[in-house]
Structure formats: C-alpha cells, structure tokens
Amino acid sequence: MVVVRSRLLAFACMASALALGACSGEKSADAGAAGDAVSVGVLQSLTGTMAISEITVKNAEMLAIDEINAAGGVLGKKITALVEDGASDPSTFAQKASKLIEDNGVATVFGGWTSASRKAMLPVFERTGNLLWYPVQFEGNECSPNIMYSGAQPNQQALPALKWAVEQGHKSYFLIGSDYVYPRTANLILKKHIEKGGMKVLGEAYVPLGGTDFSGVIAKIQQARPDIIINTLNGDSNVAFFKQMQAAGMSPAKMPVMSFSIGEQEAKAMGTALVEGSFASWNYFQSLKLADNDKFIAAYRAKYGADAAITDPMVHGYLDVYAWKAAVEKAKSFDPAAVRKAAVTLGSFDTPMGPVAFAANQSLVQKAYIGKLKADGQFEIIADSGADIQPEPYDPLAFPGKSCKL
C-alpha cells in the first residue's frame, strides 16, 4: 500500500515536471525562426476522450519533423517541435494555440482533431495571422486563409461512402453521431443527398462527446431496422456504442455500420473483435499497396513499436509537415502568409497515400477509399473513387450559393 502511495506521488511529481518542461520552450520572435532553429507547434489531445485517436497523429508529426531534421532541416534550420496537450477540450486548444504562437513564437502549428477544437482555434490563428495544418476529415462549411485543410472535405469522404452504400442497395439509413458541429453538419449534408436520391433516413441520434449511454439510441435502431448505420461518433464513445450494439445482438456482421472516425488505430484500441466487419471511408488505409506507404510504415514502426497501427489522420499529419517544409522552401520564408501562398502552388507531391496536391482553397486533392475491417485489424479496400477528387468545402445541396475563394 505504501509502495502504491509513494508511486502515486512519484507520478504526480513526474507529471508536474513534464508540464514545467513543456512550459520552458524557447521564446523567439520572427515567426519562430531564430538562430539556426525554427520552432513549430504540435497540438493534439494527449489526454481525454480524444487521446485514443490523437496521440498517434502527434507521433506521426514528430516522425516527419525528426526525418526532416536528420536530412538537414528546413532552409538550413533545425525544427524544434513544441508539443502541447489540447486535452480533448476546445477551449484548451484555443489557449494552447495562443500560447504557442504568442509566447513561444512558433512559425506554424500542426494539430487539432475535432471540428470543435478547430473552430475554437480558428479565431486565434486569424488574429495572429499564423497558419494551422489540420490533419482530419471534417464537415466543410468553413474556409479560412489561416488553416490548411488536409483532411477530407465531405465530398472526399462522406459522399463517396454514401455513393458506395447506394451501390450496395442500401435504401434506409440511421445516422448516429457525437453531439457537436462535425457530425451534425456531416449528417445534414448526408440527409440532403439521401432524400434527393429518393431514399429514407429512419432516424438521427446524437450523444455528447465522450458519452457512454447508448441504451435509448440502440432501442431506436432496433425499432427502425435500417439497412445501414452511418456512424460519426468520435473518440471512445465508439467503444461504448459497439459494446452495447453487440450486447443487443447487433454486431457489425448483422447490422452494417459505416464509420467516419474509426481507423486502424481506433479499431485496435477498441479491440478488433468488437468492430470486425464494419466499414470505413478514408483517403488512406494502412493496407494501401504503395512503395511510399511501405517506407512510412517501416519508419513509424521503427520509432514507435513493431505492432503500431497507421491511420489516415496520421498520414495527413505526416504529409502536412512535409508540405509545410516544401512550401517554406518554395517561399524562401517562414512567414505564414508567404507559406500558405506557396503551399497551394506546390503542385503534386508524393506521400504515403500517393501523390496529392493542395488546391487553391487550401484543401487537399485526394482519392477516397472504402474499407471493410478484417479480423487482423486491417481494412480490406473494397472500393475507391478512381480519380482524384477536387475538394469542395461547401456542399452545393446543403449550402447552395456558397463558395470558398481565398
């Protein structure tokens, strides 16, 4: 008992020591570039309900930074990464973003996952004129010059998923999501397209982020008997959802589920047996057969463990760092305004998910894939969009007449 207690104390001390260490990052002006180093921020949730997804994105971003440093850095400067914890809390994200930019003077920030966190950070980046590289699929309906949206727009993930479901003959849908801006907007767009296609939305349910009580939602699904469930839950609510679905006799094998936020890492953390047979739509799967992908997986595993799972947002986080480096070198400056102008004129560049490019609206031109989760935790790619999809921040059905011009 005494051992346990002293260990607790030791951990408490370690935790505060770490926090202090993180606070003592170097302070510098001129967009983070002082002397022979340039500092950048890495801001993900290392704790809280989103940690299940975001820690590995931080790892991938750090891997890219280490690789670039090993290869000589950017414009002859080594990158110093200042890692901060957004703690799954939007206001913490905003506060840490402002700390990174205004106190630490970083040149740019890589991070964010939930749209709630991005929306909270947006005013900070617009006020300071800095640049955020956002690695996750989202709901569109936003267009800021201070964010590089590398994750999928709705027409690069949600709509290809719907198109696939229609091709499978699914006619009735049940939409379930966490209760915040991404699931609500994604479902708004999906509903418009489902109704336009003459199909039915049998129900729509939202659970607070991190919520674990799905009893009512599952009773509704049992009543509605949809052909397929489209799941936009984020974080560890998914664990509760799939556990309770299974307890109610509706495992993914019996009731198809298409998820937008479950990748290889989430499936692994949840226990593959729980989600085996469910579908996902992403721009990248670990099972993609590409030489660049093999190289990335090998490098990541060499650094973070041989059984590490690789996900779409991790690859986006990784390619964001390289895109920033390329844009800085093209602009010959760390100034965020010059960097973002250079980034959209980079043209196509190679990444673990194949060649991609930033469009003029600062979103990524990329392909979409549909995967089915196998027992070994990998997705079998069962459909793809074929050609690259141009990003459309404003869905023409849900937000007619709006467009993104930067």
Add this chain to the structure above:
Amino acid sequence: MDSAALLLPQLFNGLSVASLYLLAAVGLALSFGLMRVINMAHGEMLMLGGYLAWLTLMVVPGGFGIIAALPVAFLGTAAIGALVHMGLIRRLADRPLDTLLATWGLSLILQQAARDLFGPIGVEVRAPDWLSGSFTLAGVVIPSARLLIIVMTILVLGGIAALLDRTRVGLDIRAVNQDRMMASATGINVRAVELIVFCVGSGVAGVAGVLLALLGPVTPNAGQVYIVPAFLVVVMGGLGSLTGTSVAALILGLFTALAQIFVDVSIAQMLMLVLVILFLQVRPQGVVAVRSRALDV
C-alpha cells in the same frame, strides 16, 4: 418513429441505467450521510474498478474472469478507500470544505496515475461470450450484460441492507448516523465505523466499475461520466438515506431513458438536471428525509 413501441425497451433500459446510477451513488450517499464528506474522488473508484477488471482478466482469462473480477474490484477499491480515509479524510475530519478540495485533487492525481500506468488510451475489457448476447422477452430485446447489472445491483443493495439492519456493525453505523456524539459516548469507535462505511462505499463503486466496463470504455476518465449523475442521485434521494437513494436512482434512470424516446441524449441529460432542480424546489429535503443529528448544523 413509433413512440409506443419504444416504451417497453426504454423501461428496461431505464432500470439498467438506474442500476448503474445507484451503484455509483451508494458509496457517496453512505459517506455523506455518516461523515458529511463529499468525496470528489468517488468517480475514480469506478475507474479503478474497470482497470482491476482488466488486470483480473489477464490473470483469469476465459468466460468467468469477469465474475472473478467482481470480488477483486470490491476488495481492491475498498483497500484504496481505506488508504484514502486514513491518509486524507480522517485528517480533515472537522473541515468538510477542505475535504471537498482535497478529494478533488486526489481525483486528478488518480486519473493521472492511471494515465501513466496504463496509458491514456484506455484498455480493452470485453464481455465474455455468455454475456455478449441477448434474448427476447415480451418483444423486448434484453442484453444479458444489462440484466447482469440489474441483478448485481439488487444483490449489492440487499447486502448493504442486511449489513445495516442485521449486523452489529450495521447497528453501530446506524447509531453513529443518528447521533455521533452519543454513539461515541456509549463506546462505539466512531472512526472505525467511518472507515468501514468508506471502504464499503468505495468497494461498491469498484464493482460498478467492473459492470460499466461491459458497456463502456475503460479509460482514465471513465469515472467522470458517472460522477455527476451519482451526485444528483444523492442530492435528490435525501442525504444519507439508502431507500431515498434507490428511489432517486430509479426516478432519474427511468426519466432519462423515457425522455430519450422523444429527444437526444444531450437534451435528456439537460432535462434530468431541470427535473432535479424542480424537485428540490418542491421537496428540498429529498425523497426521504432522515432525521439525523449528524446532519444538524
């Protein structure tokens, strides 16, 4: 959607949600009734229960590991409860407000400890095959895991009622509850009684943590989700009454489940808060008012 068809399933779901609220709240109710201690670290006992289930499943794999985990979690969290009581709460006995702050700090420390020991992502506790199915009764699909939770809650409540009503220790607890000074004057070791109550309360929370792991994630934050409903149940039940706590848990569990027929989970939770506020306006003493000198200020 057909609301009438959802009524029966939601009544059952309400019972199962009420059971979880009750298991989470019993320890709080007991320790507040007896010591006027508001234990902010109570949610972390649930969390620890979940991790103890995970540890037990590593040692005892197979179908009945989860059953083995119940006594392990009870004893483990009870032991930690004993440490908390002797190391923290006893030393702040006459300063209830300070205990509030100290136990809140303890809650943060325990969460961080779990993060450092087991990782921030959480661990995998799967229901065994015999618990992951469901059966249909009167047109209602009843998941076995939820049924187990209801049964365990009845057993735990029965156990606590028997402890309070039929044993010497229970007599002491009731005596201290009614009049601490007088009980002390008749030779009852008040400190020991408090320790026992705190351990039992923590142990029950540990059992709740194991059962929660069947339905939800086991993460360092797992306890935080249930601590607010648990406090609501205690406040609404009337401080320090087991019957009141049970009735309040039933009311709140059924209310949220039935409200979910018509509204989303987020709105249902808000309505639950409104219900508690309105209820306390009409009946500030809670469902059952205990006349107790321990509560006289």
